[in-house]
Amino acid sequence: MPDLIPFDEITHLFSEFEHTAWRLETQRGYATDRVSPNWARFQSGETFGYDPASPWQANVREQTKAGKRIERVRLVDSPPTDGQRFLLATGLGNVAAGEDIRNLFRTDAEGLGLPEYDFWLFDSRTVVRFAIDGDGVTLGVTVHEDSETIVQACQVRDAAWHFAVPTRQFQAQVPSAT
Numbered sequence: 001m002p003d004l005i006p007f008d009e010i011t012h013l014f015s016e017f018e019h020t021a022w023r024l025e026t027q028r029g030y031a032t033d034r035v036s037p038n039w040a041r042f043q044s045g046e047t048f049g050y051d052p053a054s055p056w057q058a059n060v061r062e063q064t065k066a067g068k069r070i071e072r073v074r075l076v077d078s079p080p081t082d083g084q085r086f087l088l089a090t091g092l093g094n095v096a097a098g099e100d101i102r103n104l105f106r107t108d109a110e111g112l113g114l115p116e117y118d119f120w121l122f123d124s125r126t127v128v129r130f131a132i133d134g135d136g137v138t139l140g141v142t143v144h145e146d147s148e149t150i151v152q153a154c155q156v157r158d159a160a161w162h163f164a165v166p167t168r169q170f171q172a173q174v175p176s177a178t
Contacts, residue, residue: 002144003142007130013126020123022071023071024118029084039086071100074088085174128142
């Protein structure tokens with residue numbers, strides 16, 4: 001198993017990838033979201049759109065305008081956790097920036113045999129797997145370029161993407177919080 005490294009050491013991949021960056025998000029909530037200024041805005045019912053001041057959304061726009069794809073599938077419980085509702089709400093800004101975010105109910109993901117860990121797959125050549133503790137804190141990542149890990153990640157991507165539903169369409173399926 002490769003050594004755990006800080007996430008900051010792989011951020012260059014988000015601008016250096018050639019064709020596709022694809023993520024599987026499996027957590028019920030992320031610590032970084034709960035400390036984000038957007039958390040309070042979300043809790044007060046604000047809506048979110050494209051924000052050119054957001055470094056992530058600015059990069060998404062730049063990469064997708066260059067013809068690259070940034071995609072992700074998020075697993076969602078039924079009913080969704082507050083953390084998952086936050087991602088559904090704030091993800092609309094990422095979608096407006098050009099990212100294709102789709103969602104899949106956790107029970108469907110379990111039926112497909114999808115893993116319970118988060119990862120990014122860059123150009124079907126590099127897997128960055130997250131180590132996340134029980135409180136949603138990212139402890140670091142491992143980088144994998146071996147063929148077995150790459151093939152497995154590609155199979156997960158293909159299965160998840162086939163059954164996942166685009167964010168706006170998925171939101172109509174989500175039970176109300178009330």
